Amino acid sequence: MDFNIAIIPGDGIGPEVTAQAKKALEAVADEYGHHFTYTEAMMGACAIDATGNPLPEETLDICEASDAILFGAIGDPKYDNDPTAKVRPEQGLLRLRKSLGLFCNVRPVKAYEQLIDNSPLKREIISGADMSIYRELTGGIYFGEKHLSDDGQVASDGCSYSVKEITRMAHLAFKEAQNRRKKLTLVDKANVLETSRLWRKTVTEIAKGYPDVAVDFLFVDNAAMQMILNPKQFDVILTENLFGDIISDEASVIGGSIGLLASASVGTENALFEPIHGSYPQATGKGIANPLASILSAAMLLRHLGLQDEAASIETAVEKSLELGFTTEDLKPENPLSTSKVGDFIADYI
């Protein structure tokens, strides 16, 4: 089959890791007789440097014309500590999510047996943990009205949610729960926030249509605690944008390595796949970045395109690399492989 894949390498280690994911995709194409056309596009700090715009029009066009998007990472410290910067790398990603309507971010978190001992959490706490976090991605305080008073003394951010935004997310999360262990946890702060109360009310209504799914509610502060105390209690977690950002990064520790976590951001027309790790500027260009999360993002991308066996072949190759210890230094401090050598191993194995 033929597919158009947009590749946005982005900033920091983004280019290095997406290059390995592309090798894996090429190996799949060869092996299964598909034909993938890749179009590269710019976004983030590199796009600001080149064009002044973190999300050039052309990038948006390329993404819209694609069957799926593979994205690396975004962000550069030179913008983080400059509160007066008018243009920021992250705006590119936020606008892309919004423009393409990628409202649902899915982050599977699983404790890999080979990596459990890398986790700061005890083995018995995380062994067997397996959850999927559904984070709303185009609403809430991320996209609310921002304001700074003329005298610079007062700043504000608005947070709002509509029943419509909550509903479309909730259906996706309930369906996922039906395919899994049939449990859904809504994370909110309904004892304080009006938006959270709307989430709770709407989800309670929608739950009636999924009588086989058990629903519970956790305040976000408690959820942050429960995630460490007993992560196995979670199956599908449903939550709004900011809470999902925090909780899913926290949950990433369970897997034993953030270097292995992939995510999908889906809308009705488009879908984007990216590792959850960031641009990791300190590692850029050193050949030490772990490409597995990006490679697993490519597997999620294939599954999204309906290529199940192809996706599984990548996942098997990743497990093999873990088993044999053919990994980068974050997982194997002694005699590690370089980023590119790990990519070669995966491609060869496929």
Add this chain to the structure above:
Amino acid sequence: MDFNIAIIPGDGIGPEVTAQAKKALEAVADEYGHHFTYTEAMMGACAIDATGNPLPEETLDICEASDAILFGAIGDPKYDNDPTAKVRPEQGLLRLRKSLGLFCNVRPVKAYEQLIDNSPLKREIISGADMSIYRELTGGIYFGEKHLSDDGQVASDGCSYSVKEITRMAHLAFKEAQNRRKKLTLVDKANVLETSRLWRKTVTEIAKGYPDVAVDFLFVDNAAMQMILNPKQFDVILTENLFGDIISDEASVIGGSIGLLASASVGTENALFEPIHGSYPQATGKGIANPLASILSAAMLLRHLGLQDEAASIETAVEKSLELGFTTEDLKPENPLSTSKVGDFIADYI
């Protein structure tokens, strides 16, 4: 010396645990020749049940007239799952914080040697961790304008911060850092939020007045991860209201038990002391609630009143109870003591 102490037992296990803290205060008064006058006041679900108001006028008066306030816990599940409830227990606490101007919440988190093995985190990760979280308590999205559209379709919460609010918090946190390991970490989401950018800008300015304190900045999603990966890196954490709520509850896991964590909420005129655990409705009235966090809150209260030795005498008694295993079932599943027996032990020891 003579002091007026307001006691707000609150909901759930609040009354049981504050009763033990009061025993400790009485033991201190006897031993050191002080005279404490206690005035009980209502707040939360119990106050709604009795008066329709989660924070009766009388409670506010009692608190204002006191030298310090000892508070138990708030909240009742019957309100949590009713998104249409107009009056909520938590409003009592939020209004009290706001009315008394208790803008600064301080939560010390320390790994107790005797409890380290209770933690879901590995010993080497938490042993030696010792931080103090400074959470802004009367601003941000907690107190922003809340709105629900007439048709019930759109909800919103406003979040705002002023330089003034940030400044008074920052000074307290920097001073604390000077008394500790001289490191301050600001937790924000400056890559997305306008309010966070104002925090970062203001704190950067104020930092110039504390050249002996090393400052760094962490995005809240990363902070949620770092808190588990390497909690020892933190000394003083400074953050806004909602992020502080989440991060400090997450951090509570480090101590090995949430049943031991106390907090202070201070303003320019008043100060309130409370355990960080909640009302724990499932345990109410069973005599199993751990009173140590409430007892340690009483110690913080004494220190606030300038009674250092008296505070230390409570802390020593608590360490003794841990050492001897004279604790409730959360810390000692076999042959635990009841809530009240732990309180008796502490009072006797003092």
